[in-house]
Amino acid sequence: MAAKQVAIIGAGASGLCALKCCLDEGLVPTCFERSGDIGGLWRFEVNGPGLEKFEGWYLHSRDYKSPQSFLGKRVVVVGTGNSGIDIAVELSHAAKQVFLSTKRGTWVMHRVADGGYPFDFTYISRFIQLLLSLLPHTTTSFFMERKLNARFDHALYSLQPQHRIFDQHPTINDDLPNRIISGRVKVKPNIQEFTETSAIFEDGTREDIDAVVFATGYSFSFPFLEGCMKVVENQIPLYKFMFPPDLQKPTLAFIGLIQPLGAIMPISELQCRWATRVFKGLKDLPPSTNMLAEITQTKEKMAERYVKSQRHTIQVDYIPYMDELASQVGVKPNLLALFLTDPKLALEVVFGPCTPYQYRLRGPGKWAGAREAILTQRQRVVRPLRTRARERPGHASSVPHIFKVFFSIGLIVATLVYVSLSP
Numbered sequence: 001m002a003a004k005q006v007a008i009i010g011a012g013a014s015g016l017c018a019l020k021c022c023l024d025e026g027l028v029p030t031c032f033e034r035s036g037d038i039g040g041l042w043r044f045e046v047n048g049p050g051l052e053k054f055e056g057w058y059l060h061s062r063d064y065k066s067p068q069s070f071l072g073k074r075v076v077v078v079g080t081g082n083s084g085i086d087i088a089v090e091l092s093h094a095a096k097q098v099f100l101s102t103k104r105g106t107w108v109m110h111r112v113a114d115g116g117y118p119f120d121f122t123y124i125s126r127f128i129q130l131l132l133s134l135l136p137h138t139t140t141s142f143f144m145e146r147k148l149n150a151r152f153d154h155a156l157y158s159l160q161p162q163h164r165i166f167d168q169h170p171t172i173n174d175d176l177p178n179r180i181i182s183g184r185v186k187v188k189p190n191i192q193e194f195t196e197t198s199a200i201f202e203d204g205t206r207e208d209i210d211a212v213v214f215a216t217g218y219s220f221s222f223p224f225l226e227g228c229m230k231v232v233e234n235q236i237p238l239y240k241f242m243f244p245p246d247l248q249k250p251t252l253a254f255i256g257l258i259q260p261l262g263a264i265m266p267i268s269e270l271q272c273r274w275a276t277r278v279f280k281g282l283k284d285l286p287p288s289t290n291m292l293a294e295i296t297q298t299k300e301k302m303a304e305r306y307v308k309s310q311r312h313t314i315q316v317d318y319i320p321y322m323d324e325l326a327s328q329v330g331v332k333p334n335l336l337a338l339f340l341t342d343p344k345l346a347l348e349v350v351f352g353p354c355t356p357y358q359y360r361l362r363g364p365g366k367w368a369g370a371r372e373a374i375l376t377q378r379q380r381v382v383r384p385l386r387t388r389a390r391e392r393p394g395h396a397s398s399v400p401h402i403f404k405v406f407f408s409i410g411l412i413v414a415t416l417v418y419v420s421l422s423p
């Protein structure tokens with residue numbers, strides 16, 4: 001039988017993954033990209049009360065390229081998602097004054113975590129995921145908020161929101177407190193109205209401004225699928241955020257239409273690995289009614305968990321969602337088997353960062369180098385930091401041997417508990 005042809009619309013990060021996965025499955029992909037380059041992004045709208053009167057310059061964060069044009073200007077950045085905070089911080093090095101306007105405040109996590117290791121490297125592990133799922137939401141929120149407030153007090157910096165840390169899509173920035181304490185960024189409430197030359201905030205304060213950057217997020221739509229896929233306020237009914245539930249044949253999949261706490265690319269790759277197998281007829285989707293029921297349930301859970309906002313319609317938990325996809329493809333690591341046959345690897349899979357190699361240990365697309373890649377991942381993370389040759393201090397460990405023994409036993413018990421409790 002001739003290989004099936006697949007049209008890939010868009011050559012962003014997800015489109016590129018889709019190309020590769022189609023080739024891996026022996027499908028024949030053709031990628032359509034409307035811009036002149038590979039890369040990507042979404043859609044947006046710019047509006048604000050009284051904006052038509054404002055005589056200054058305004059733009060959406062998508063059009064923000066560099067701070068040079070804002071030199072010496074007074075700028076308001078609207079929105080405290082990742083774009084708003086990144087832009088406010090960068091602008092604050094060039095602009096005369098930056099005002100960061102927020103409707104409800106935000107928690108700000110930091111990329112450089114304990115000991116200087118990347119946040120995701122330290123915290124996105126199966127073990128931490130298990131703890132998060134076992135402990136009550138209020139307890140984990142309390143500890144996380146305490147940790148963030150120890151770095152800088154969110155109330156003191158006028159950023160403290162009403163909602164808990166895990167009720168919002170995470171905002172991550174290391175430099176914001178520094179820019180606020182040095183006065184270059186001033187946190188303000190929501191904008192009530194723009195005048196010709198100023199912004200009036202909801203607390204009644206008024207600031208003269210030259211420019212506004214709307215970092216208010218994106219709305220997505222699929223005009224080329226009009227009539228067949230309806231998006232209402234960023235809500236789209238897709239099974240596992242991928243498949244329309246009511247097509248006669250499963251020949252359409254959405255890739256990368258998710259917001260995880262973690263990188264999108266490894267998820268896009270797993271989605272592509274599943275989609276290509278569905279297209280080939282190697283995997284079936286459940287009946288339409290089951291998919292619809294699952295979609296409704298997922299939507300309700302998301303609404304319960306997150307602050308109501310258009311930015312919280314495609315949230316997924318990084319490891320649980322990847323595991324769901326991996327189960328569909330047949331590549332989810334079998335922790336019990338791993339623990340019995342290769343405990344060293346099992347420990348790294350459970351306690352180490354959950355990297356995409358974990359989904360190459362077995363099943364379709366298995367990679368012979370996956371084990372080695374997992375066991376050496378820590379070396380690769382620290383290697384770029386070893387920029388100054390020096391003698392490593394002698395390794396006469398200050399930790400008594402008996403503690404090491406207890407720690408190892410504890411680790412093994414924790415792994416067994418993990419294996420028996422994880423779904």
Ligand SMILES: Cc1cc2nc3c(=O)[nH]c(=O)nc-3n(C[C@H](O)[C@H](O)[C@H](O)COP(=O)(O)OP(=O)(O)OC[C@H]3O[C@@H](n4cnc5c(N)ncnc54)[C@H](O)[C@@H]3O)c2cc1C
Pocket residue numbers: 009010011012013014015016032033034035037038039040041042083224255256257262263264265
């Ligand atoms: C400032 C910023 C920083 C981000 N940083 C991160 C990060 O650090 N880590 C992370 O995981 N995510 C990050 N994200 C999220 C990011 O959007 C995704 O990770 C990534 O861009 C998703 O890729 P994609 O291919 O799914 O979509 P997109 O990047 O949106 O790519 C879609 C492509 O499709 C093309 N296209 C659209 N319509 C058509 C059409 N009708 N015909 C043909 N081509 C079409 C577009 O031109 C585009 O090239 C960031 C987002 C922003 C805005």
Ligand SMILES: NC(=O)c1ccc[n+]([C@@H]2O[C@H](COP(=O)([O-])OP(=O)(O)OC[C@H]3O[C@@H](n4cnc5c(N)ncnc54)[C@H](OP(=O)(O)O)[C@@H]3O)[C@@H](O)[C@H]2O)c1
Pocket residue numbers: 061078079080081082083084086102103104169190215216217218259309310311
């Ligand atoms: N460095 C990075 O990794 C990085 C950088 C940039 C972006 N990204 C990613 O890209 C995606 C988009 O991020 P984003 O920051 O552009 O958008 P976003 O996450 O949707 O954040 C939009 C912000 O604007 C606020 N907002 C929306 N409408 C508003 C209005 N009318 N008035 C006032 N405030 C308003 C939102 O507040 P509410 O919460 O109240 O709705 C929110 O604070 C996210 O997934 C993000 O993680 C990542």
